[in-house]
Amino acid sequence: MTTSDPTARVAAVSEGSGGSARNGLVARLSFLRNHTVWSRLGGPLTALVVLAVAFQLISGSFLTVANLRSVVEAAAVPAIVAAGISFVLIMGAIDLSMEGVMATASMVAALLVANGVNGNHYGVLGLLAALLVSVGFGLFSGVLNAIMRMPSLIVTLGTWFIGLGLAAVLFPQRVPQIKDGLFLAIAQVRILDFSLTVYIAIAMVVLAQLVLTFTRLGRMIYAIGGEELLLAASGIAVRRYKIAAFALSSLFAGIGSLLLSAQLGSGNTDIGSGHLFPAVSASVLGGTVLTGGRGGAVQSALGALILEVLSNGLIQIGAGPYTRNIISGAIILAAVAIGGWNRRAMLRVVK
Amino acid sequence: MIGDRLQLIRSFAPLAFLILLVAASAVIAPGVLQPDSIIGFISDAAPVIALVIGGTFPILAGSIDLSVAGVASVTGVLVVVLNPVFGPWTSLVVVLVAILFGAMQGFVHTWLQLPSFIVSLATLSILSGLALLLSNATAEPVPSDDILVGILGNSVAGIPNTAILLVLIVAVLRLAMRFTRFGRDVYALGSGERAALMSGVNGFVTRTLLFAISAGCAAIAGLFLISVTSFSSPTLAGNLLLLSIVGVVLGGTAISGGVGGLFAAVVGGLITAWLRIVAVIIGVAPTAQNIIFGLTALIAVALTTERKKLGVIK
Secondary structure (H helix, E strand, C coil), rough: CCCHHHHHHHHHHHHHHHHHHHHHHHHHHHHHHHHHHHHHHHEEEEEEEHHHHHHHHHCCCCCCCCHHHHHHHHHHHHHHHHHHHHHHHCCCCCCCCCHHHHHHHHHHHHHHHHHEECCCCCCCHHHHHHHHHHHHHHHHHHHHHHHHCCHHHHEEEEEEHHHHHHHHHHHCCCCEEEECCHHHHHEEEEEECEEHHHHHHHHHHHHHHHHHHHHHHHHHHHHHHHHHHHHHHHHCCHHHHHHHHHHHHHHHHHHHHHHHHHHHECCCCCCCCHHHHHHHHHHHHHHCCCCCCCCCCCHHHHHHHHHHHHHHHHHCCCCCCHHHHHHHHHHHHHHHHCHHHCCCCCCCCCC | HHHHHHHHHHHHHHHHHHHHHHHHHHCCCCCHCCCCHHHHHHHHHHHHHHHHHHHHHHHHHHCCCCCHHHHHHHHHHHHHHHHHHHHHHHHHHHHHHHHHHHHHHHHHHHHHHCCCCHHHHHHHHHHHHHHHHHHHCCCCCCCCCCCCHHHHHHHCCHHHHHHHHHHHHHHHHHHHHHHHHHHHHHHHHCCCCHHHHHCCCCCCHHHHHHHHHHHHHHHHHHHHHHHHHEEEEECCCCHHHHHHHHHHHCCCCCCCCCCHHHHHHHHHHHHHHHHHHHHHHCCCCCHHHHHHHHHHHHHHHHHHHHHHCCCCCC
């Protein structure tokens, strides 16, 4: 999937689905030996180490066990949502709806589990319902984009605000405190001094990467980002894959929202606030090209970790907490500009 | 022939919708058409209309500017922060800075060949961070010696000065669109960019100007906002991003470019502002209005997008 030749890419896709099981297995194992995988992860990893060392040299207190632990804890949810939005970004589309999906998921979950406002006590079913609602948002965006043929930018801008509005409508008279032990345990149980949130984040990121690398859906997502016209011309029905990508993105946003709600101990309409830009820039940092076709979940998660190191380090050396958005924005611009530098010369129509 | 008729429906359907909307709300709540409420409506609508006018320009050329709400918020903050430096002329300086910023944004978008939504999404992030950083996340009263904000807060013969400035802006932009090459270049870029570039339309200059206009209008919207509230808060225009785009598409300007214009922008802005009144009349909580605006935006885009022109829809 690293080839830049679209024909080869489509050939690889159809071969992967039609080839014999043995060939498929060999091809899949060769993925592990593929040097480009390591070189792709190498960039973000190097950046991570360089930043950490630099902050240690400046502040003298960055590389402590306690601080590194807090960086990892803080990066958990951003890594999940960054991995989720990668599904859509790799297709060359965009999903702005994250903050709205997170708001609604948080309210739905808080109102369905044992809480301080109403008598509901659905436990795990309540959490599942919240995730189902999240997936519903993604399906809605996906259908509008793939079947109604409306630009994902506008569609997800709409679902973003619909999500915020729904959360506001659901919000009861006072803050719904979560009283469900199991739900709260997600944030409280600690294994080897890390909260369960971190392990869930790692599992979700790995799962996302497995879907992208080893399933037909994953390969179609890369192919759609690479050369969608060619896919359509080959008679491949791309619409269901597009819809699935949006659903996955929203599902990951929903999971992130539940983890944050557990940390907070209540349902919150503002829970997703400030997560969209960092997620996009984390993906870009990890090497996802916003025009599509390249990127990965692990890379995006590494990007989220880099961002967290950056904002933690900047706070340690005295920059205020509000620099976060500024850095995210600057990184998006710089990374996209550098990534697309060599393609400027062609007479391309860029809208 | 049929195309002409469609074109006609497209230009006048939004206007008819606006009239219907106003008529319907006048039947339900007769008070809305009294002079006092109309004047209140105009002050309330002015920021939205200014944002919609600004947002329309990049969309006419097929680009999009997501940073308008960020520009409006930062404008409000800068008017307070820069007051010790520039005194009474601060707001004028800030509008000029915004125009320069917009021009830079347009230039970066064209020169680096980066999609406009990415550039303006990134700058929206930067601007919202800047607004928080510069204001230290607190709302501040607007300095009373600021000339422009002072003028905007007053009215002449009962007409709010914001409305007069808005009419002036529309008139100037309308003349520019009608009688200069720039106006025709914008539509050329929006209808078929490759052909336009081949026939000598200067994409750099046109796009740079478009984004400069967009940011300038957004800054003026920011001034309108602080002249009404007399407070500047870093999240002043936070939820106006969606409203501005809703307004653009409700007026009949197609997100795919080349169709629409100033008239559509003004009508779209009026509809959006009036929808807020309707929401209040029928008792939708302010926080829940986002649902209505989100859905209306989706419906309007579904109706106006020219899918054939977009080719692959991402």
